[in-house]
Every structure is written in structure tokens, then in C-alpha cells.
Amino acid sequence: MQVNENFKPLIVAFCCNWCSYAGADLAGNNRLNYPAEVKIIRVPCSCRVNPMFILRAFQRGADGVIICGCHPGDCHYTSGNYFTRRRMSLLFSMLDYLGIERERTRVEWVSAAEGAKFAATMNEFVEQVTALGENKRLEDLRCKQ
Amino acid sequence: MQRIGVFVCWCGTNIAGTVDVVKVAEALRTEPGVVFSDNYQYMCSQAGQDMIKDAIKEHNLTGIVVCSCSPRMHEATFRKTAAAAGLNPYMVEIANIREQCSWIHKDMPTGTEKAIILGKAAVAKVNLNTPLTPGQTPVTKRALVIGGGIAGIQTALDIADAGFPVDIVEKLPTIGGKMAQLDKTFPTLDCAACILTPKMVDAGQNENIRIFSYSEVEEVGGFVGNFSVKIRKKARYVKEDICTGCGLCTEKCPQKKVPNEFNLGMDNRRAVYIPFAQAVPKVATIDPNYCTMLKTGKCGVCAKVCTAGAIDYKQKDEIIEEKYGAIVAATGYNPISMNKFDEFAYSQSKDVITSLEFERLTNAAGPTAGKLLRPSDGKHPHTIVFVQCVGSRCSHDASKGKEYCSKICCMYTAKHAMLVRDKYPDTEVYVFYIDVRTPGKAFDEFYRRAVEEYGVHYIKGMVGKVTPEGDKLKVLASDLLADKQLKIDADLVVLAAAIEPDKSARPLATMLTASMDTNDFFTEAHPKLRPVESPTAGVFLSGTCQGPKDIPETVSQASAAAAKVIGLLCKDKLTGNPCVASSNELMCNGCSSCEKVCPYGAITYEDKEFRMPDRTTKLRRVAKVNEAVCQGCGCCTVACPSGAMDLKGFANEQIMAEVDAICK
Numbered sequence A: 001m002q003v004n005e006n007f008k009p010l011i012v013a014f015c016c017n018w019c020s021y022a023g024a025d026l027a028g029n030n031r032l033n034y035p036a037e038v039k040i041i042r043v044p045c046s047c048r049v050n051p052m053f054i055l056r057a058f059q060r061g062a063d064g065v066i067i068c069g070c071h072p073g074d075c076h077y078t079s080g081n082y083f084t085r086r087r088m089s090l091l092f093s094m095l096d097y098l099g100i101e102r103e104r105t106r107v108e109w110v111s112a113a114e115g116a117k118f119a120a121t122m123n124e125f126v127e128q129v130t131a132l133g134e135n136k137r138l139e140d141l142r143c144k145q
Numbered sequence B: 001m002q003r004i005g006v007f008v009c010w011c012g013t014n015i016a017g018t019v020d021v022v023k024v025a026e027a028l029r030t031e032p033g034v035v036f037s038d039n040y041q042y043m044c045s046q047a048g049q050d051m052i053k054d055a056i057k058e059h060n061l062t063g064i065v066v067c068s069c070s071p072r073m074h075e076a077t078f079r080k081t082a083a084a085a086g087l088n089p090y091m092v093e094i095a096n097i098r099e100q101c102s103w104i105h106k107d108m109p110t111g112t113e114k115a116i117i118l119g120k121a122a123v124a125k126v127n128l129n130t131p132l133t134p135g136q137t138p139v140t141k142r143a144l145v146i147g148g149g150i151a152g153i154q155t156a157l158d159i160a161d162a163g164f165p166v167d168i169v170e171k172l173p174t175i176g177g178k179m180a181q182l183d184k185t186f187p188t189l190d191c192a193a194c195i196l197t198p199k200m201v202d203a204g205q206n207e208n209i210r211i212f213s214y215s216e217v218e219e220v221g222g223f224v225g226n227f228s229v230k231i232r233k234k235a236r237y238v239k240e241d242i243c244t245g246c247g248l249c250t251e252k253c254p255q256k257k258v259p260n261e262f263n264l265g266m267d268n269r270r271a272v273y274i275p276f277a278q279a280v281p282k283v284a285t286i287d288p289n290y291c292t293m294l295k296t297g298k299c300g301v302c303a304k305v306c307t308a309g310a311i312d313y314k315q316k317d318e319i320i321e322e323k324y325g326a327i328v329a330a331t332g333y334n335p336i337s338m339n340k341f342d343e344f345a346y347s348q349s350k351d352v353i354t355s356l357e358f359e360r361l362t363n364a365a366g367p368t369a370g371k372l373l374r375p376s377d378g379k380h381p382h383t384i385v386f387v388q389c390v391g392s393r394c395s396h397d398a399s400k401g402k403e404y405c406s407k408i409c410c411m412y413t414a415k416h417a418m419l420v421r422d423k424y425p426d427t428e429v430y431v432f433y434i435d436v437r438t439p440g441k442a443f444d445e446f447y448r449r450a451v452e453e454y455g456v457h458y459i460k461g462m463v464g465k466v467t468p469e470g471d472k473l474k475v476l477a478s479d480l481l482a483d484k485q486l487k488i489d490a491d492l493v494v495l496a497a498a499i500e501p502d503k504s505a506r507p508l509a510t511m512l513t514a515s516m517d518t519n520d521f522f523t524e525a526h527p528k529l530r531p532v533e534s535p536t537a538g539v540f541l542s543g544t545c546q547g548p549k550d551i552p553e554t555v556s557q558a559s560a561a562a563a564k565v566i567g568l569l570c571k572d573k574l575t576g577n578p579c580v581a582s583s584n585e586l587m588c589n590g591c592s593s594c595e596k597v598c599p600y601g602a603i604t605y606e607d608k609e610f611r612m613p614d615r616t617t618k619l620r621r622v623a624k625v626n627e628a629v630c631q632g633c634g635c636c637t638v639a640c641p642s643g644a645m646d647l648k649g650f651a652n653e654q655i656m657a658e659v660d661a662i663c664k
Helices: A020-029 A051-059 A080-098 A115-132 B021-029 B046-058 B071-084 B098-102 B108-126 B150-161 B177-181 B192-205 B248-252 B292-296 B301-305 B355-362 B409-423 B443-452 B505-512 B551-569 B593-597 B635-639 B652-663
Strands: A011-016 A038-043 A064-069 A105-109 B004-009 B034-040 B063-068 B092-096 B136-138 B143-146 B166-169 B209-212 B215-223 B226-233 B318-324 B326-329 B333-335 B352-354 B383-390 B428-433 B457-460 B463-469 B472-479 B484-490 B492-497 B499-501 B539-541 B573-575 B581-583 B603-611 B617-625 B645-647
Touching: A011 A020, A011 A115, A011 B652, A020 A038, A020 A064, A020 A115, A020 B071, A020 B098, A038 A115, A038 B108, A038 B652, A051 A064, A051 A080, A051 B652, A064 A080, A064 A115, A080 A105, A080 B635, A105 A115, B004 B021, B004 B046, B004 B108, B021 B034, B021 B063, B021 B108, B034 B046, B046 B063, B046 B071, B063 B071, B063 B108, B071 B092, B092 B098, B092 B108, B098 B108, B108 B652, B143 B150, B143 B318, B150 B166, B150 B177, B150 B192, B150 B209, B150 B551, B166 B215, B177 B192, B177 B355, B192 B209, B215 B318, B215 B505, B226 B326, B248 B301, B326 B505, B326 B551, B352 B355, B355 B409, B355 B492, B383 B409, B383 B463, B383 B472, B383 B484, B409 B428, B409 B443, B409 B492, B457 B472, B472 B492, B539 B551, B581 B617, B593 B603, B593 B635, B635 B645
Parallel strands: A011 A038, A011 A064, A064 A105, B004 B034, B004 B063, B063 B092, B143 B166, B143 B326, B166 B209, B326 B539, B352 B492, B383 B428, B383 B492, B428 B457
Antiparallel strands: B136 B573, B215 B226, B226 B318, B333 B499, B463 B472, B472 B484, B581 B645, B603 B617
């Protein structure tokens, strides 16, 4: 397999407003580095993430998608992250079946106090996706024009 | 088509240091819908805000994007700015190019490229924004304070003084908390009881304050301004309104062998008890774990001696339901368990005690009536060793203790050492420390007095091992400054145990949906600018449940929390969050999927008449969202199989547009 040395993956991160987005802000406050390939989209709760958004991201050329929410039991909306957990385990199995490897998708719990965890998670995830290389499986070539 | 204005902030060099702001503004100028794009040093300043207002008016902007710090910081600021210029505040989007860009990336090209993409995503989103108008909800003008220590008492008194009713829920039979157990307070050596008990009495007598002692919060529902709370008032087997607090039952009860938790188990109480003389409410409580009558049905002495007839063995737990506008968490702290610190022989010797136990030993109302006597043999100790940071600053072994500094130990140890030397000048006092931390008004002077005037031996170094030998405690320690090992034959060893949040805080935080840090301290909405508010609207923080604090700090924070509560309760109506779910009736087929996942029960169904293409009408069941109840999590939008349910402000289309902009 050809490995592109300069490959930089495109990562879309959905972060819930109350825990993980605040965790990402804290990582910034503490000047903790993580790759610029990670682009964050703010959602009120991780349970707001529609599987459609993830499919769309892969269609449009994302190489990895990560969803971050509050720790189980700490959801600002009581139970949202439980739905995320169940929905995403189904979706990720289906994506795996379609050829989007498990390593390209992840759900991670990051609290508002875990800036260091946020940065570490992103570093690790980017490394993992970089190792897999470009995602071509779901890419919609019509979008590339 | 929207007319969008883009405003790129330098934030001094915070953003401009790693992001080429001029380039970002230029790149975004050609995005669809953008008619104006500029940059400025500080967008949040008055001049920056004026620039936004002028541009909105001059260019007839219908939406704006501010590329600046986190929306958690200044989204509200820029929404107000937009509103002041006549633009709907929900037509504002923030691109976070500081916390999530300039601060984490080091080089200019990377930072600039990412900032442009984040800006493009925000422009793509604002293109699809619609003006939103928040609904209004009434405010229940009553506050709940959870925890009746000095923090809870002060918060409740301040709220009550402003004229609002307050309920205090305290899990123990009396309010007072940890401060009631203390002897003197640093750095003034005020007697703790003398300054606390008048406040307890004030709280007990204030007509705006209700105290639910021996009670716990069981369920919290609702939202800011409209919380509904279930409180379990545990059966104390004594009718609170009839008991006069004479204390006769507590003298006659034959069950004498109950460890007295107020004195930390250093003496015994009866099965029916009043925790201490100044308890509020001064009402007896029967301990069901020890009462012979409750366990075997045979005894009944207390009922016989009670002239008021207040004893009621058949009393049951009572559930109280009440509505509140604001909730204050004041759950306090506890010293950590010493189980994992066996090197100090805490479990092996009665003469190794914690500092809180030491407080009780020196307190006139304590087990020794204030005489400093060894718990093992009742003899006067001649050599006392204080060990600081037991479990605090334990970063080398987080499983054993706490990584943080407990903040109060240096000062109370100085106080203990000073008090011992003052009362018993024949006693040698050693204090082992890592650092002595005395930041606070008159704190360092106080510590210097302990060393210089009272001759306390302060030794930099940690105690390695304490071994009981005969009636002595062999203390092995190192003196780091003199670089030698010390062996001290001590009579009493006092451990400055780290403090941790009360165990009740974690389940409470879950009920309140308030976030906590990894140490189970409540998280504040902003560590510097909103230190007494939880990120959950309507939930406020008072005292050590937010982090280690001494009494003056606790009282200041308690009053600050009260001020915030008063500010909230003063309002007749609260402006809600307009970013709520809404259902497209034409697409909804009434399947109930959304209703099942809604955590708030905000979705109901109604039968609605629809005109069909053949001009007949048909009744159809469709979902309806109660906007006052919906909190806008968006769970229902994903559950909806027909795509009828959407979330205002975070619509499917808007998020898709952001995804597209990022993936382009």
C-alpha cells in the first residue's frame, strides 16, 4: 500500500456545549496543543448528533469523526449521552460494515474540567486516523468539484 | 439572501499572534452572503461593539459572524450588541478562533488556515439562521439551600433578609455543619461557637427561613425559575413541633453506648440525642440503629419521661414537594479517611488523631471538656507532633490522597500549635511541613507568631513512620533543611487530613445536572468571572462544595451566591432559551418516537385537522413541543424517523452546512 508521507487527515469533532466544548476551551486556555486537522462543531448535547451528519462528513471527505459528550450520569440534559452511546454503537458497526473502519469513529466522554484529556484524545485520534490513511469509501465525488 | 457581516478580532496578540487576522477577514469577504468583513483589536471593547453596530446599520446586515474567543465567553455580549443595533440577537454566530485555534497552534499558516475554515463554517451556519424570539416563564420566588453549614446559613440569611422565602435542607438533625465542631478560628482566635451559634439562632427564628433538618433532597425536576424538588424528611421519631428540647429523654435513655459522631466517636451518646447544646432546631432525634424500642419493641423509656408527649415511635419518613426558583448547593466537606495512611498508625493507636478530632479535644463542649488529654489513657501529652499535608498535594500517588492543596491545614495547624503552647507551655510542639502556605489577611503574621512568640518547632520535611511503642509514639521524620533524620518520642500525633467534598455532593450534582470536576468539587460557570454559579442555570454554589476554603472565604462566597439568587428572584419573568425543538406538522406522523426520548416530557400530541388535496379534511395526530419546558437538547430530532422534528438554532440544515464548510 502506498503511504502518503504528507497525509493530514480531516477530523470533524462534535462537542456538546456543556462538557466537551468547555473541555476544548480549557485545553485552549492551558495552551495544550493538538493538531489543527481537528475542527470542532458545537452542538447542545451529544445526542443532537444525527447519524446523517456523520455520513455527510464522510461523504464530503472527512477521514475521521469523533463525538464528545459529558460523562455518563453527568449529562446536562440528564440522559442525552446514553442515547448517543447506543445510537453510535449501532451506527459505527454499520459504518464498519460499509468499510469505514472502527478506528475512524469514536465517542469519548470529556468533562468541562478535562482540558488535558481533550487534547490527549485529539492527539491520539488524529494519530490513529493518520495511520489508516485517506478515507475513500463513502466519498461522494460529485462534492469534489 | 442574507447580508452578512464578518468581524475578526485580534484579541490583542492572543489571536493576532498566531492568526493572520487581515487575511482571515479577506478570505471570508468572498463567502456567500458576506457583504462586509473587517478586523479590529478588541471586538468586545466599546469601540469594537460600536463598529459592529455601525456596520449593521450602514450595510443593512441581516446576520453577523464574530471570529473571536469562545462563544461561552462573549456570545451573550455580541448578541446584546446586535440587539442594540436592531438585529435579532440569534442572527449572531461566533467562530471560536482563540481557544480552539490561536491558543493551541504555534505557527501562523496553520492557525490562519484553520481560522478561515472555522469562519467559513460560521458563515455557512448564519446563512441559515432565522430570527428567534425567546418565550418567557414566571419565576417561583422561593430559594432552596442544600446544606446547613456556615455557607448554607449565610446564604439563607442573606436571601431571607432581602425578603424572599428560603428553605434549608440539612441531612443531620441540626444545622451548623463543620464550623460547629471547631474550637477557635484563625487568625483572630474567635471562638467558633460564639460567632456561629447566633447565626444559627437567626436562621431558626427568621420568618422567611424554613429548616428541614434530618432531611435529604430526593428528586429535582424543572429548570431555572421553576424547579420542583422532593425532599425526604427522615423519621426522627420525635414530633418536631411538640418537642421542647428539654433533653430529659437524652439523659434517661438506657442505651448509652452509641458512638457520638459530633465528637467523632471519641465519646458516647444515647440512642435518643440532641447533637449539641446549641443545636437548631433544638429537637431530640432517635437513632433507629441503636434504639431498643424501635429494634425490639421493648423499652419506651423516652416516651415515659417526655412530659410534652413528643415521642412517636410510629413516625414515618415524609416526602415534601416544593417549588423553587433557585437552588444553592452548600454541601461542604469532610476530612478524608485515614485508612490508606497506615504509616502514621492511625488505626493502631488512639493517640494518633486527625485535626478535626483535635478540635473536639480542645473544645470546652468536647469529650474532655476542653482539657487536652490523650484519648488512650487520659494523660496530659508532653510532646505533640503535627503532620501537615496528610493526603493533600499527593500528586505522586493520586490513588492514596488528593492532588490539590486543602488550603486550610497550614493555618489551623498553626492555630492548634499556638493554642497548645499557650495553655500548656510545658508541652513541646513539632510541626512537619512541605511548605507553609499562608496567603490571607493577617495569616502570615499569625504563623510567624506561632514560631517566634510561642516557640513552635516548625520542621521542613515529612514524617515517614509512626510506631506505637509502650505509651509512646515513635516518630521517624526527616529534617530537610538540616539534612538529618529525626526520631521523636511523641505522646500525641495529629494528622492534618486533606479535605474532600461531602459524599452527598455527587448524587446531588446528578440530580441538579450540575457538572463536577474530577475531585467531585462542583464546577463554576467561569472560574474567574462567575465563581458562584454552576453552568446549570439557576443552580448556585456556596462554600467548600466548590473547592477548599476557609471560613471568611466561605462566608464571602455564600453572600455572593445569595446576591445572585436575589437577582434571579427579583425578576417576575425569565427570558427562556429560544433554541428549542419544533415539529413540522406536515411531516409529523404522530409516531411518538420523540416523546419517548424527551427527558423533560415537553412533547405532547394533539389531533389536528388537515386539508387534503381532494379538498376533504382529515384529523391527524401530530407532536407539539411545549417551548417553556423544552431545554433544547435535540435528542428528539435524531429519534424522529420522518425528519419532522428540528431544533431551532441548531437545525439539521445548519449543522450540515457547518460539516460541508469544514469538509470542503
